[in-house]
Amino acid sequence: MHITPDSIILFQLGPVSLNATILFTWCIMALITVVSWLVTRKLSSTTQMSRWQNFIEVLVIGIRDEIREISRQDSSRYLPFVGTLFLFIALSNLLSIIPGYKPPTGSLSTTTALAVCVFVAVPLYGIAQNGLSYFKQYTKPSILMLPFNIIGEVSRTIALAMRLFGNIMSGTIIAAILLSIAPLIFPIIMQALGLLIGLIQAYIFAILAMVYIAAGSRVRQNKKGDV
Amino acid sequence: MLINWFTVITQIINFLVLVYLLKRFLYGPIIKAMDKRQEKIDLHLEEARKKKEEADKEAELFLKKNREFDGRHEEMLSQIKKEAEARKAELIKEARSQVDADMAGWYGAIQKEKENFLQDIRRHAVKHTCAIARRAIKDLSNADLEDRITSIFIERLQNIDADDREALARTVQHPAEGIRVNSAFEIPGESAKKIVRLIQNLTTDSVVVRFGILPELICGIELKLHGRKISWNISDYLEPFEENMRATIEAKTGH
Numbered sequence: 001m002h003i004t005p006d007s008i009i010l011f012q013l014g015p016v017s018l019n020a021t022i023l024f025t026w027c028i029m030a031l032i033t034v035v036s037w038l039v040t041r042k043l044s045s046t047t048q049m050s051r052w053q054n055f056i057e058v059l060v061i062g063i064r065d066e067i068r069e070i071s072r073q074d075s076s077r078y079l080p081f082v083g084t085l086f087l088f089i090a091l092s093n094l095l096s097i098i099p100g101y102k103p104p105t106g107s108l109s110t111t112t113a114l115a116v117c118v119f120v121a122v123p124l125y126g127i128a129q130n131g132l133s134y135f136k137q138y139t140k141p142s143i144l145m146l147p148f149n150i151i152g153e154v155s156r157t158i159a160l161a162m163r164l165f166g167n168i169m170s171g172t173i174i175a176a177i178l179l180s181i182a183p184l185i186f187p188i189i190m191q192a193l194g195l196l197i198g199l200i201q202a203y204i205f206a207i208l209a210m211v212y213i214a215a216g217s218r219v220r221q222n223k224k225g226d227v
Numbered sequence: 228m229l230i231n232w233f234t235v236i237t238q239i240i241n242f243l244v245l246v247y248l249l250k251r252f253l254y255g256p257i258i259k260a261m262d263k264r265q266e267k268i269d270l271h272l273e274e275a276r277k278k279k280e281e282a283d284k285e286a287e288l289f290l291k292k293n294r295e296f297d298g299r300h301e302e303m304l305s306q307i308k309k310e311a312e313a314r315k316a317e318l319i320k321e322a323r324s325q326v327d328a329d330m331a332g333w334y335g336a337i338q339k340e341k342e343n344f345l346q347d348i349r350r351h352a353v354k355h356t357c358a359i360a361r362r363a364i365k366d367l368s369n370a371d372l373e374d375r376i377t378s379i380f381i382e383r384l385q386n387i388d389a390d391d392r393e394a395l396a397r398t399v400q401h402p403a404e405g406i407r408v409n410s411a412f413e414i415p416g417e418s419a420k421k422i423v424r425l426i427q428n429l430t431t432d433s434v435v436v437r438f439g440i441l442p443e444l445i446c447g448i449e450l451k452l453h454g455r456k457i458s459w460n461i462s463d464y465l466e467p468f469e470e471n472m473r474a475t476i477e478a479k480t481g482h
Binding site: 026108 | 256
């Protein structure tokens with residue numbers, strides 16, 4: 001049994017290795033992109049539209065409203081990043097219903113990569129919004145808090161990665177173990193639960209990412225409020 | 228080691244590529260389409276708002292006109308009533324005059340009919356009376372009616388009063404169309420000569436007397452000279468009868 005799909009090596013050329021994580025990630029990327037292209041190829045701007053367009057619009061509007069509610073700002077700036085996080089993780093988790101499929105989110109490398117992206121995105125959005133004064137928040141309320149703020153920043157990133165990885169990996173492993181112990185019915189229930197957990201985790205990851213980004217971007221607004 | 232750093236880097240790149248692809252193929256077009264639709268909806272709403280405003284204005288105008296109309300309603304109604312009354316009176320007047328004209332026509336026609344009827348009766352009465360008289364005279368005195376009529380006429384001509392004689396003499400002297408004696412029958416030669424002689428006696432100038440036959444006289448004989456007339460006609464006896472008939476008809480018809 002493989003704990004992580006990283007260990008399933010499909011192709012190896014020196015340090016470059018093509019493992020199941022990367023392969024399935026590409027599959028998900030291709031799937032999302034192709035479906036998006038197919039749907040958005042013939043978009044209707046009237047009230048008459050295809051079911052797929054309707055579905056995609058509902059999805060995008062849902063994500064946008066969620067972002068707007070959390071950030072209390074214009075959502076268009078954060079939509080591509082946070083929306084992609086949610087769609088990628090959600091699809092990655094939901095596809096685990098397919099036999100033989102290994103969710104890339106069950107790999108710590110993937111969750112780390114996503115967490116790193118969030119870790120980098122937070123200051124980038126903060127700087128884009130507030131300029132270099134963004135960094136001043138690390139010295140609040142006192143310069144003495146700087147190390148703790150940095151530790152807090154790093155630790156929440158690690159927590160982000162570990163939470164997603166732990167949940168998905170455990171779900172996969174529990175399903176595998178149950179399959180060997182009680183092969184009838186019970187694994188189906190766990191699988192269904194796994195799907196729910198996968199969706200919730202995608203939501204949690206995206207929401208937390210948005211909260212972190214919004215917290216970094218809101219500094220100037222607070223300042224304006226103080227003035 | 229659970230973390231494969233090559234995979235981490237690859238996944239970071241993969242994620243960034245996915246962000247770009249979704250921005251290019253999903254969020255961008257979808258948001259654009261939604262914004263466009265929103266614009267259209269806003270436009271429609273704006274149009275609807277304008278139309279509603281127009282409709283409100285129209286409704287206000289209509290209500291105003293309605294109120295004005297209600298205000299003028301009574302006035303218009305009374306005016307219409309007056310006009311209708313006037314028209315009614317005019318029509319009644321026209322109808323009455325029409326009826327009067329028709330009635331006058333009818334009365335005229337009835338009167339004419341009555342006159343014709345009386346004329347017919349008179350003619351028949353004269354005719355029959357003549358026949359009866361002729362027969363009665365024949366039976367009683369074995370004489371001819373026409374002879375008797377001529378004799379009576381001659382008698383009247385002989386016994387006219389002085390005024391009439393003088394007037395007749397003046398007329399006989401200057402006859403415009405000659406002297407004409409009309410009768411319903413042929414006057415016998417002897418009687419005709421007697422008549423001519425009597426007329427000649429009225430003047431010293433010679434006179435020309437012409438005899439004519441007029442069937443409408445039925446049983447009569449007359450001498451007409453410029454408004455002067457000496458005659459005998461059985462219809463003279465029937466005048467009271469005609470008057471009586473007329474009175475009876477008028478009593479029956481009420482006219």
